[in-house]
Amino acid sequence: MNLNLNEDDVLKLLNDVNINENEFSSNDLNEIEKKKICKDIISKINPKKSKSKRNFIAAAVIFLIIIPILISQKNVLANMIEKLTVISGIGEVKVSSDKPKILKNSIQQDNITLANMYVDKSKIIVTLTIEPEELKRSYYTIKDNHGNFYKLRRSNNLAMMPDNRIGSYRAEYNGKVKKANSYTLSIVDNDKKFTKATFKLKSSDFKEAAKLKILYTATNGITTLNVTSLKRERNILKVDYYFTDTLPDFKSKMIDKVNRGTFEESKKLGLEEPISAKLINNNSIQDSHIIISDEYNNAVYGHNNINYLDQGNESLFDLSKFTGKKLKLTVSNVVYHTDSINFNAINNDLNNYNNETSDFNLELDVPKSGKSILNKIVNYKGFKFKIISINRLSNNSIELIYNYINDSNSRLQTLNILFESVTDGDGESNISQNNGNIKVFYQLKNEIGDKLKLNHIQYTFSSVGPFEIDLNPSTIK
Template sequence: MNLNLNEDDVLKLLNDININENEFSSDDLNEFEKKKICKDIINKVKPRKSKSKRNFIAAAIILLITIPILISQRNVLANMIEKLTVISGIGEVKVSSDKPKILKSSIKQGNITLANMYIDNNKIIVTLTIEPEELKRSYYTITDNYGNSYELHRSNNLAMMPDNHIGSYRAEYNGNVKKANSYTLSIIANDKKFTKATFKIKSSDFKEAAESKVLYTATNGITTLNVTSLKRDGNILKVDYYFTDTLPDFKSKIIDKVNRGTFEESKKLGLNEPINTKLINNNSIQDSNIIISDEYNNAVYGHNNINYLDQGNESLFDLSKLTGKKLKLTVSNVVYHTDSINFNSINNDLNNFNDETSDFNLELDIPKSGKSILNKIVNYKGFKFKIISINRLSNDSIELIYNYINDSNSRLQTSNILFESVTDGDGQSNISQSNGNIKVFYQIKNGIGDKLKLNHLQYTFSSIGPFEIDLNPSLIK
């Protein structure tokens, strides 16, 4: 059979079957194991499909698992069948289950509100608000009716400007989740001396999480803005969206929020609306914002909900400030903050650090005295920077001067870079005022030897827009 399939074709075909990720978790498969997988997949194709369609699907999967470069990657098929979706009150989620569940409505207990809870066979996510916000991080544990227990790791405070003193939090468990009929979420104080709240959730409290459908896309060839929902409540338009890209894998990757706080915070900051598109500064690659404009160049910024939940995938717009009917959604740039270390994977404990923890390792010769001019060009995942010089200041301190190299024709533009030696010493970044170079001072813990090992890299860059979408009024519900 002659197959001309791209990745999207294969993903569509995969929708017709239900594959458990544990079936393809081996790093190396022999020919017997490959044939067994092919047979199992053919048996999984839904009976309602015609024989020719079933064979075509099976052939597509056989083609995939016989490609050496793919089969060598752990859980490759399991990862491919994950679907990205946006869930209100939670945000962006990779769905790895046929019927993931979310809460029908929020649940409040005292000063804590469980805004939403998501469960599939590989993860649990909860989002909640606490008034007043937590000064010290609590512990979050979920136990089901069979006694299985899951410890959730909380992300940073979701609130960017918590002037209302509401703490908004997201906590996750990633791993095997067993089916159950009920769950108990316990929020335990930082000192573990008392339980702040206990939420008991029954099966009847859940509903099936609807899959988000992409209504619009806008791309620069690297990053894509995907709009999944447009909902209007009076003059307020709520837009749900997420970003995808073709960038290399980073240990850690965060995208800047594009909203301008809540409506109330904008008033306090003196951000008057309506604004004119001609007055918006889109020249800075370090800034990212989202606006809706009309044919008369009136424009309004996107804003957060007052509880700050889902602020990375939801924007609220006040359409009463616009006079036209032709609406355009625009995101100026998408700003990425990447890290060569995923600190969650080592539980934020550098004692767990080893040579494989970071995907960046650079060793530099340190002069016995004075400054050494290096002008060394380094390439990290396609981004280039220059190590200009290294200067021995004392027996335990050195100074490193470097800068980044931007291709003016590239859609990716670097705006900041910071090196550290997490095993040898600590550095602080100071941008030189004279020529724009970045200067870092290092205090070495055990004294300076002949080598400086840089094993931590934080990189900030922008995917240059604008990303523009003409909104169809008929799709606004």
């Protein structure tokens, strides 16, 4: 059989197959193991499918297993098992179970509200709000009815401008989660002297997480905006969405929030809605905002929910300004902040740093004295920048001058770069820009020798839009 299949084709065909992740526990499969996997998976194909469809799926499985590069480099099978979804009150989640559970309704206990809780076989996620916000991090633990104990790691405050002193938090556990019928979530203060709240949750408090449905997409060929839900309550339209992309893997990646705070915060800060869609500057690649406009160019910005949850996956729009019936949703640009080190993975402790912690390593010759002109072109994951010069100011201080190189025709435009040498001790850096060049002064605690090893880079760039979607009123519930 002559097949011309790519990865997406294979994944679509394998939607008909229920696959257990344990069948692919090793990347180093011998021929006997590959044949056994093929046989096991093919036996799972729905017998109601036509013979030709079954044969085609079988061929896709064989294609997937036989090609070593797909298994070893793309980890296609793992990606196939774990799929992305967006859950209200939680945001983006990689689902690794057939029937993940979420709370039916939020639960309040005194000044703490448990907005949602997600459970599958490899993770537990809770999101909650606390008033007033925590000055010190509490401890979040879950115990199930079988006595299994899970310690959750809390994120930073999810709020961008929490001037109302409400803290919004996400805490999660990643690892094996055993099946259970009930859970007890305990929130203990930082000094472990008293319990702030205890939520006792039983099976009837949960429901199966709905499968993700994509209503609309807009792409520039690299980044894709996916809209998953449109819900209207009086004059407020709530839009749920998330972004996907074909960018290289970064140790850490964060996307700028596109909302303008809550409605109340915008009023306090004097951030009024635009008079017309034509007056919004869509040419700046540093701007990242989301708007809805009509055919008469009336426009409004997206805003956060008052509890700050889902601010990266949810926007609220006031529709009372519109006089037209044709609505268009637009995201101007998507701004990425990437890091060559995932500090969460090393628990924010540089003592856990090793040579593989960062995916960026650059070694520069340092002059014995004075300035050295380098004009060194560096390529980092497809982005280019130039190290112009390095200047030794003292035994433990240097000055770097560099700039980034943008291709004006590219949909990716660099906005800023910051280098560090995290293994040379704690240092300080002052950044200034002049004539398009970036000047960085480093004062390190360790003495600088003949070489400077830069092993940390923070890279900010924009995926240039606009991303535009014409909204069909019939899809608004």
